[in-house]
Amino acid sequence: MPKGIVIVEKERCKGCGLCIEACPFGVLGFSSDYNSSGYRVVHMEHPEKCTGCAVCGYVCPDVALEIYRREPVGGTV
Amino acid sequence: MPVETAVPAGYIRVFGKPKALSDVKYTYCPGCHHGIVTRLVAEAIDELGILERTVGIAPVGCAVFLDRFMNCDFVQAAHGRACAVATGIKRARPELVVFTYQGDGDLAAIGTAETIHAANRGENITVIFVNNGIYGMTGGEMAPTTLPGQRTTTTPWGRDPRLHGYPLKISEMLAQLDGPTYITRQAVFDYPHIVRARQAILKAFRNQLEGKGFSLVEILSTCPTNWRMSPQEAGRWVAEHVTKHYPLGDLKDVR
Amino acid sequence: MSRVLMRGNEAIAEAAIRSGLKCYFCYPITPQGELVEYMARELPKRGGVFLQAESEVAAINMVYGAAAAGVRAMTSSSSPGISLKQEGISYIAMARLPCVIVNMMRGGPGLGNIAPAQGDYFQATKGGGHGDYRLIVLAPSTVPEAAELVRLAFDLSDKYRVPAMILADGMIGQMMEPVELPEPVDPGKIPPRPWAVTGARGRGKNVISSFDLEPEGLREMNLALQAIYREIERNEPRWEEVETRDADLIVVAYGTMGRIARSVVHMARKEKLRVGLFRPITLWPFPYEPLRELAERAEVILTVELSAGQMWEDVRLAVEGRAPTPFFGELGGVVPSPKRILEEVKKYAG
Structure with missing residues (x-):
């Protein structure tokens, strides 16, 4: 189980790639999928490396990313 | 938000679309920093819990659809007049939180007078000034903020200061006045700068809630489309060149 | 009713205050100086907002903001100043905001002079700024009538959500006559403004705009304006x-x-x-x-x-x-x- 999960809202993504460059762990990459506007959307290429740090969400200009982090065992954050 | 991958149990949401943003997709170009700035404004509204008493002034230009992207009340202003419109609203109903969101063509060219005088009166409003050194929506023409030598559609051989003057430093000008409370210049080309810009925007809204007066956050932004750059190149251009002409940091902060 | 001897400009100002004026924005110009000065003295004392703007352009946009926020708002000027206000007036007209604009006309074109003239008739009645719009234009010929028409201007402007203009000149503005001032309006009688930007609490967001990028949408906005104008043409000629x-x-x-x-x-x-x-x-x-x-x-x-x-x-x-x-x-x-x-x-x- 990775520490973090990035959910991509496919229709909001414009494929600018800023999140790919910003991710400190090389989690994200372009998928082979295109959305209805014709943009090649981002996906988690290496989900196992995700820490849920949310840097990708911060730099995403289209608010296309939702980030989840694993709750620490024995309590909530 | 439609979720494509189910989130397994045991995970908590740490980042996502703020409540002050609607489900309407941005009309900004891919990689444009406007989208980040718009989100930061929405985050500040969420964090302060002021959505139900906030009125935004939508500009003319790339953020002309701002009222669709956000969930608060909005007034659409004529090009450059946002600070005058905001003055009218705030004076009529001081209990509202009023902000303008303007580009550099809007705020630093046609709206210079409205901006300077609202600042000089110390109007208790928040101004978000997105400076990308160009007229984005009309086709990439020279703005007063365009850098010397920068090519635009109206300076095809680069801006020549002998013909077109020099980049207008609005924030430095405003910081000389007695009226404003908080004038700062930020950028959003990487994560640390976004965090700082977020704090600045939050402060600019908090100042208004505390009745402190005029706050303006200038944000150096990109226009990958009209700069003819990739979003990544555009961000680096801001970091390496634009910040040399427009240094980052607080220019005035009356506590 | 109270009968007093007043200058036209002052009678207009007093009638406006008695009509529930909340916000007045101005820029100095002759021959309507007494109106500005009266407002500066009286309006703040009576719970209103007086603000001298940096320009006519700013003043009309402040009116736009205050009217959008749902209060009775007004500006006044004279011919060259009204020319500057045209951009804002066009936006106000399309955004369907009520407000009152006073034009104490002077000789023109250009800087002209400050003597009585009626050269702004086209500007006032045929649109003035860009686009297909109208103002309700009321033309007093005496000081008491000016006071009376100010009240009517606010009421008609509210009723139809169309900006109204008082069109007079320095003769009316500066002469003194006995005036029957209108009784102060009962604030409860001013029509509610559910469309105003007052904060989206307990309702969806309100947006005041003069804009639609889609031709079909903009046509609808225009047709709505024209329908109101036809109604005004039927009901309001005086x-x-x-x-x-x-x-x-x-x-x-x-x-x-x-x-x-x-x-x-x-x-x-x-x-x-x-x-x-x-x-x-x-x-x-x-x-x-x-x-x-x-x-x-x-x-x-x-x-x-x-x-x-x-x-x-x-x-x-x-x-x-x-x-x-x-x-x-x-x-x-x-x-x-x-x-x-x-x-x-x-x-x-x-």
Whole structure:
């Protein structure tokens, strides 16, 4: 189980790639999928490396990313 | 938000679309920093819990659809007049939180007078000034903020200061006045700068809630489309060149 | 009602305050200085907002903001200043915001002078700024009528969500006359503004805008405006007739000229000339129908204006060839005497 999960809202993504460059762990990459506007959307290429740090969400200009982090065992954050 | 991958149990949401943003997709170009700035404004509204008493002034230009992207009340202003419109609203109903969101063509060219005088009166409003050194929506023409030598559609051989003057430093000008409370210049080309810009925007809204007066956050932004750059190149251009002409940091902060 | 001796500019200001004016934004210009000064003194004392803006452009946009926020708002100026306000007025018209704009006209074009003139008729009644829009235009010819029309301007503007203009000149603005001031309006009687930007609490967001990028959408907005304008044209034309019942010659004049023309009618009647006066009070909507009816039986319709013939075009549209429509105008701030106009009348009457 990775520490973090990035959910991509496919229709909001414009494929600018800023999140790919910003991710400190090389989690994200372009998928082979295109959305209805014709943009090649981002996906988690290496989900196992995700820490849920949310840097990708911060730099995403289209608010296309939702980030989840694993709750620490024995309590909530 | 439609979720494509189910989130397994045991995970908590740490980042996502703020409540002050609607489900309407941005009309900004891919990689444009406007989208980040718009989100930061929405985050500040969420964090302060002021959505139900906030009125935004939508500009003319790339953020002309701002009222669709956000969930608060909005007034659409004529090009450059946002600070005058905001003055009218705030004076009529001081209990509202009023902000303008303007580009550099809007705020630093046609709206210079409205901006300077609202600042000089110390109007208790928040101004978000997105400076990308160009007229984005009309086709990439020279703005007063365009850098010397920068090519635009109206300076095809680069801006020549002998013909077109020099980049207008609005924030430095405003910081000389007695009226404003908080004038700062930020950028959003990487994560640390976004965090700082977020704090600045939050402060600019908090100042208004505390009745402190005029706050303006200038944000150096990109226009990958009209700069003819990739979003990544555009961000680096801001970091390496634009910040040399427009240094980052607080220019005035009356506590 | 309280009867006081007041200057026109001050009577307009006082009537506005009594009409529930909350926000007044201005920029100094002659000949409406007394209006600005009266507001500066009185409005803050009575719970309102007075703000001297950095320009006419800013002042009208402040009106736009205050009106959007749902309060009674007003600005005043004179011809060159009104030209500067046109951008904002066009936005206000399309955004369907009520407000009152006072134009104390002066001689033009350009800087002109500060003497009485009526050269802004086209600007006031035919749009003024860009796009297909109208203002409700009210033209007082006396100081008491100015006070009365200010109240009407606020009420009509609220009723239709169309900006209203008081169109007068320095003659009306600066002369003193006894005025019956309107009673202060009951704030509860001012129509509610559910569309105003007051914070999206317990409702969806309100957006005040003059914009739709889609041609079909913008057409709908325009059609809605036009529907309101047709309603105003049906309901609101106002005019005054003096001695028109048996008149062979009708003088058509408004505002300051209307006042002078009234004397002309009395002088003509003393000389047994059957002359009457038709004085439009609403310049838009122009009272076409009643003037047309008069033209059916009158022999001459003489238009007299302090312009090169602007209202004259509306007079001819009303008359549509039913009678000859000569014109007499003065320019540059020259105000003709009643005697001079009587000479003009005698060319056609008697």
